[in-house]
Amino acid sequence: MEIVLISDGPLPLDSPVRKLPFFFPARLINMNMVSPNTVGASKVAVVELSGASDTGLTALKSSWNSIAAIPVICLVSQKNRREVIQAGALGKTETIERDAPFALLLKRLKKFMEDDLVEALPCTTPETTARAYKSSNTFLESLCLSTVEGAKIRISLMNESAEEMLTALKKDGLSCWLNAVETHHSATYSHSLQVAGLAGMLAKHVGWSEEDCTEVIAGGLVHDIGKMRIPLTILDKPGKLTQQERDLIDKHPVFGRDILKSRAEVSLNVKRMAIQHHEMLDGSGYPKGLCGDQIVPKVRLLTVCDIFVALTEQRSYRESVPSRVAVAMLKDMGPKLDQKIVACLSQMLFGRAFGAVTREAPAA
Secondary structure, eight states, rough: OOOOOOOOEOOOOTTGGGGGGTSOOOEEGGGOHHHHHTTTTOSSEEETTTTTHHHHHHHHHHHHGGGGTTTTEEEEEEOOOHHHHHHHHHOOOOEETTTHHHHHHHHHHHTTTTOOGGGGOOOTOHHHHHHHHHHHHHHHHHHHHHHHHHHOHHHHHHHHHHHHHHHHHHOHHHHHHHHHHHSSOOOOHHHHHHHHHHHHHHHHHHTTHHHHHHHHHHHHHTTTTGGGGGGHHHOOOSOOOOHHHHHHTTTHHHEEEEEETTTTTTTTHHHHHHHHTOTBSOOSSSSSBBGGGOOHHHHHHHHHHHHHHHHHOTTTTTTOOOOOHHHHHHHHTTTGSSHHHHHHHHHHHHHHHGGGGGHHHOOO
């Protein structure tokens, strides 16, 4: 079950509504497109009244029966009398001040959203993996909330979830982890969880210490934090991106730097992984064009994992590629990537059976 987000045209960049898909399954529709077909079986509707035109509101009122049966929350500014009147004219609705703490909107919505992410996992998911999955999602939700509200990142929760993920990877295997995280409703969450799991397992495979493995996992969880500054309409665009949209997405490492620079509680390596994971060894990457020894091993490893996951996951505008093809593409990138790490990834995935390669040997 999901939330339907209703707006007259694109959501304003400063609207808290565009953050909701990081927390719940959600769809955005225009006011003039509201109908039983577009609303479907949604559990709650959130209406953004900022910038709503008379034409849009008239269309929404004429199709009000499509959403009148479910709870409706309208975002308004109490300083804007027109918005308050508009919300009242719609009928039975709940209003929330647009400038109120984002946590308040989340709390209201959670009353109506009873879905449990763990319940959506495959029935064969081991308890250790399910527990790590739940812990990692709790951290990602807190990370998003910290970003939205400018609060401190919960480092203890980050470390605990990274440690639980490493335990699950060693005990249950990488394929089990990937099967679990692919069930997530958010492509952004799923990507971060896949990158974190693959990076942690690869770090273990190359012989890094548990401390280094957990830091790489933490880096994987945090690495796309800059995407919280990119509009929902671009992140979730079903078709091919325009060059302008692509350029904005390419700025997410810079946005990540801006978010993390004042957070002294975050380690330097985790910050590096968030800011530098699109840098290339030959200097052709972004945002700084770093090269060679300017890029530390943890960033190099995360970059390989980030590209591999991006190639192998399903996107709305293209098909995924098989794992072997993805590794071949990484090898074809030559001096852009650390080819020793690419070789280790290939050996880890294909040297033995995919599931067995990640499983911890049972105790005697």
